[in-house]
Amino acid sequence: MELFATPDARERHADLAADAADAGVPMWTVTEAALAALSETVTPQGLVAVCRHRHHADLAPVLAAEPRLVAVLAGISDPGNAGTILRTADAAGAAAVVFPDGSVDPYNGKCVRASAGSVFHVDLVRGGSAADAVRALRAGGLRVLAADAHGERDLDELSASGALRAPTAWVFGSEAHGLQADVADLADERVRVPIHGLAESLNLAAAAAVCLYACASAQRTPMRSPE
Amino acid sequence: MELFATPDARERHADLAADAADAGVPMWTVTEAALAALSETVTPQGLVAVCRHRHHADLAPVLAAEPRLVAVLAGISDPGNAGTILRTADAAGAAAVVFPDGSVDPYNGKCVRASAGSVFHVDLVRGGSAADAVRALRAGGLRVLAADAHGERDLDELSASGALRAPTAWVFGSEAHGLQADVADLADERVRVPIHGLAESLNLAAAAAVCLYACASAQRTPMRSPE
Numbered sequence: 001m002e003l004f005a006t007p008d009a010r011e012r013h014a015d016l017a018a019d020a021a022d023a024g025v026p027m028w029t030v031t032e033a034a035l036a037a038l039s040e041t042v043t044p045q046g047l048v049a050v051c052r053h054r055h056h057a058d059l060a061p062v063l064a065a066e067p068r069l070v071a072v073l074a075g076i077s078d079p080g081n082a083g084t085i086l087r088t089a090d091a092a093g094a095a096a097v098v099f100p101d102g103s104v105d106p107y108n109g110k111c112v113r114a115s116a117g118s119v120f121h122v123d124l125v126r127g128g129s130a131a132d133a134v135r136a137l138r139a140g141g142l143r144v145l146a147a148d149a150h151g152e153r154d155l156d157e158l159s160a161s162g163a164l165r166a167p168t169a170w171v172f173g174s175e176a177h178g179l180q181a182d183v184a185d186l187a188d189e190r191v192r193v194p195i196h197g198l199a200e201s202l203n204l205a206a207a208a209a210v211c212l213y214a215c216a217s218a219q220r221t222p223m224r225s226p227e
Numbered sequence: 228m229e230l231f232a233t234p235d236a237r238e239r240h241a242d243l244a245a246d247a248a249d250a251g252v253p254m255w256t257v258t259e260a261a262l263a264a265l266s267e268t269v270t271p272q273g274l275v276a277v278c279r280h281r282h283h284a285d286l287a288p289v290l291a292a293e294p295r296l297v298a299v300l301a302g303i304s305d306p307g308n309a310g311t312i313l314r315t316a317d318a319a320g321a322a323a324v325v326f327p328d329g330s331v332d333p334y335n336g337k338c339v340r341a342s343a344g345s346v347f348h349v350d351l352v353r354g355g356s357a358a359d360a361v362r363a364l365r366a367g368g369l370r371v372l373a374a375d376a377h378g379e380r381d382l383d384e385l386s387a388s389g390a391l392r393a394p395t396a397w398v399f400g401s402e403a404h405g406l407q408a409d410v411a412d413l414a415d416e417r418v419r420v421p422i423h424g425l426a427e428s429l430n431l432a433a434a435a436a437v438c439l440y441a442c443a444s445a446q447r448t449p450m451r452s453p454e
Contacts, residue, residue, distance in 0.1 A: 084430050084433060087426055087429070087430060087433075088426075088429060088430070088433045089424075090424040090425060090426040091420075091422045091423065091424055091426040091428070091429050091433075092423060092424065093423030093424045094424065114430075116426065116427065116428075116430075117425075117426070117427065118424075118425070118426050121424060121425035121426065122424065122425075156444050156447065156448065159444070160448060193318075193440070194443070195318045196318065196319060196320030196443055196447075197316075197317040197318055197319065197320045197321065197345075197348060197349065198317060198344075198345070198348035198349075199314055199315075199317040199318040199343065199344070199345050199348065200343065200344065201318070201343070202314070202315060202318050202436070203311050203314060203315070203341075203343075203432070205311075205430070205432065205433060206311060206314075206315045206318075206432060206433065206435075206436035207436075208433075209429070209432075209433035209434075209436040209437050210436050210437060210440045213420070213437045216421070216423055217383050217386070220383065220423075221383065221387060
């Protein structure tokens with residue numbers, strides 16, 4: 001790892017500079033202009049770290065750890081959406097987030113920023129087809145749920161049935177075109193977040209938050225018997 | 228109301244042009260450049276409607292209809308966040324969304340676009356202080372919950388207690404600074420969305436989606452007795 005900082009940022013984050021020195025991480029002082037170019041953003045915070053990629057090439061090491069919650073981003077092209085869902089998946093306790101081919105690069109600068117650090121917290125799997133990821137997750141014992149505005153199952157019904165307590169992988173599709181039909185068909189169920197008002201749909205990251213937290217909550221709530 | 232359209236958009240949306248003519252709504256054909264200036268966006272979709280503002284100046288007419296779910300956006304400055312939460316509130320079945328002074332204008336172009344039509348679906352209340360809105364909602368019989376990453380109540384606990392079945396108003400604060408302490412203190416409870424992984428927090432719109440849907444689901448799920 002290496003760090004690049006403007007003189008201002010180096011002073012503002014003296015504790016971080018000291019930690020870097022202790023850890024033997026080189027820290028270079030650079031101009032505002034150089035840092036702006038490195039950070040790929042309009043209002044950089046003055047610090048850039050160069051890190052090793054940390055993804056797996058397939059699901060095998062993830063499945064070996066018997067995860068209870070996984071998210072698959074299938075064909076998500078907006079890096080802000082992908083990073084936000086990665087952050088939400090981390091917060092919901094997901095063990096891994098899968099970025100198949102055709103989705104945005106998890107190391108895209110906007111995705112990394114939107115993830116607010118979560119790109120370093122959960123296992124990442126990058127590459128392969130979304131269909132193969134779904135097959136591998138099912139073979140690994142997870143129930144695969146495709147988030148689909150036109151899905152046959154209602155999220156609240158599924159939650160009431162107790163089904164969300166099982167180890168679950170959620171598959172989220174493109175913000176513009178939804179999930180590809182061939183991928184959705186491979187899932188155990190296609191699940192819609194109920195729309196109670198007049199909105200036609202939810203924003204993708206909002207729908208993902210509702211789905212992921214429905215599992216997080218179900219997997220941690222003590223069983224109740226129906227009346 | 229009036230409509231402005233590029234020649235292309237007018238052709239693409241002939242059905243809409245016919246509906247406008249039937250309804251006596253004037254539709255003007257304008258150049259791409261004129262439309263771009265009207266739409267305040269880089270890639271306009273070719274159509275702009277000029278509509279009447281449709282908000283209430285206070286909560287009285289909203290409370291008269293005995294709402295079961297209301298969202299208050301207190302100090303939210305990002306129009307994309309505000310519009311997304313407005314859309315999510317609509318989808319979750321909220322009757323009204325309150326934009327007190329100090330929050331972004333609900334008619335900001337980015338907010339309107341992010342709302343994906345929901346700016347027309349729910350009752351809007353604009354102006355007044357967030358503190359007065361909280362007082363009015365409590366006086367109107369709603370349980371007011373402040374979404375607060377450091378809140379004393381856990382959302383899952385609150386949900387398990389059955390408390391979310393009551394008519395509820397959620398108050399969401401600034402994406403950068405959280406909810407103002409004096410507003411949070413006026414609420415019935417300060418509620419945190421549980422963080423199960425290593426993320427420090429959720430993105431504001433994701434947290435709002437989880438909170439609003441927790442109520443939507445609780446208010447529609449048949450009562451169950453604990454084991």
